[in-house]
Amino acid sequence: MSTTTLILIYLGVALVGSMVPFLRSYFAHFHNLVNLVISACLEGGKIHLYRDGSGQTTGSAVLPFKRALISYAGYTGASVAAIGLLYLVLKGHYHLVIYLYLGLSVVALLLWIRNAYGVLWGLSTVVLLALPVFFRYETVLAIPVNINFETLLVHIGIFLASVLFLQSMIGAVQVCRQAFMSRSNPKRKAVLVQTKFIPAVVLGIILFGQTVLAGYFFALNFISLPFSLDMDLPNQLLAAKDVIWSTVSGSLK
Template sequence: MRNLSERISLKFVLFVGLAILLTYVPFIGNYVRIVNTLVHETGHALIALIGGDVHQISLFMNTEGVTYTSHSSWVGGFFTGGAGYVASSLMAFLAFWLISRKRYNILIVILVGLILLNVVLWVRNFYGIFWLLSFGAGFLLLLFKGSSTLVQNCLLLIASILLVESVSSAFTIQMLSFIQPHSAGDATGLARSTVFIPVQAWGVILFAQSLLFVWFGFKKGIYRID
């Protein structure tokens, strides 16, 4: 128990709990959850650029997103298909790592950079543009006008949402891979790419990697927030 308290603070638990509750609030819940969708779809896009093209990204009010890409090889399509959930897990880990080291401005710059990248290059649907501009404006206000306490608390909430969503969305895909294997999103796409590896296996792998990042964060003590 002592070892647990040395690696996870009460503040971390409170903010993760708040993030879970917030995701169930009508409208607001979906609005804040799209930050994970942004990271997920950007992960697909960045990997697709290695030997391929990104045509467009759409972000939707129901928290779903889609990235339209093309690839010159099977390898490019395979890695692009698996990049979304890994990007979400990695971003959640990076967010808490930066917060634990009080590198708040760096985290804001990274998030604003992702938003600008999508506004300029990829997102073209109305709600996607609205979300990017409104969320980006909030981050800029934090960067230039926010007090240190407000900045830390807001970023902790964003990081907690990223963490909760990275795990819960991967869990959902795992469940869908067993219940609706032909409609399990990235797991279905990966199964089609690999043929001999079933969709259920990919569902388990995608969920397992999200838990691995959480475990790694626990081992590194990044959830011990002062």
């Protein structure tokens, strides 16, 4: 079975899993971890992961606009990381995908994650990723079941990259949906839509637009769909994004 087929299968599995209550929150934190680690690096503070699949940092940035920009960087970085992991998968570097995320999880546990549920999630993730790696190299222990750990690591690497990519898409859609909610709505929790300096709808559309571009880039380059879309619309979206940010930057001076 080709890698492209496996990616599509595991994207489907990740999508189904995102509809199951427990798995939905567990899978969401694969994206949240990357997003919040970037935010923690930019503003400091610790990371809290919650049972409902949400998370936040306790950084020092108090201005809503600054926190929104940091949050935007986190979402963008998570999308880029997902694309990068899929690229490694297609190049056959399945183990590197696992090592990178395993390393990120360990560092996050040591430096940033501080609430009980977050620590529990982080430890379970480290164990689930580390055990197959350990048994791959351990030949002394007698395992009652014959398992090809090399093949298992391949599937774990593809699944991990697929989950991160899908959750980055879902996260962006959720933020965009919250941007159209009233400010009094308790479901409007994303940091990105709390600022009043830039209309939340604008930020939501920008994030959703770049998510659409990421999805198009994925479809065109990673699964080789037999068609090509006209790039005029993506170019226009990018141009509109540049105009918005240049306007904002000019007003700050």
